[in-house]
Amino acid sequence: MTSDATLSQHLQELRRGTVVVASLTVLRTPGYGYALLETLSAAGFEVEANTLYPLLRRLESQGLLTSEWNTDEARPRKFYRTTEQGDAVATALRTEWTRLDRAVTDLGTTTGERT
Incomplete structure (x- = not known):
């Protein structure tokens, strides 16, 4: 049986890439x-701020996001937008x-996936 720590590690790896596509x-x-x-979070992506903000900066440095400060409100906010x-x-x-997803589903079907 797989340990909780092993499963947790694999789930974290799986989620890492999905946060990029979800954010974009x-x-x-x-x-x-x-x-x-x-x-x-509402969509089911549990991500912490200390993970998300560096990701946003990285995506911006890669040219995938652009940002600008909105100073119209009492508290300035940095808005991001996909390029x-x-x-x-x-x-x-x-x-x-x-x-x-289709390939993994097909593999589960053809190999008699256990439930």
Whole structure:
């Protein structure tokens, strides 16, 4: 039987890439970090702020996101938005995700998956 620690490690690896595609998808509509955290959490993506903000900076440095400060409100907020390149990457990742999901499902069916 697999230990809880081993399963936890594999689940974390699985989730890591999904947060990228989820963030790029959500940020097609401009949003700030905290709102993104709430949106991801509501959709079932449990991500912590200390993981998300470095990810947003990395995606921005890769040219997949752009950001700007909104100083219209009492508290300035940094808004992020997916760039054209980020949108293309999100679309490609979602297509690949769908393909992989189908392949894994097919493997489970053809190998007599245990329930």
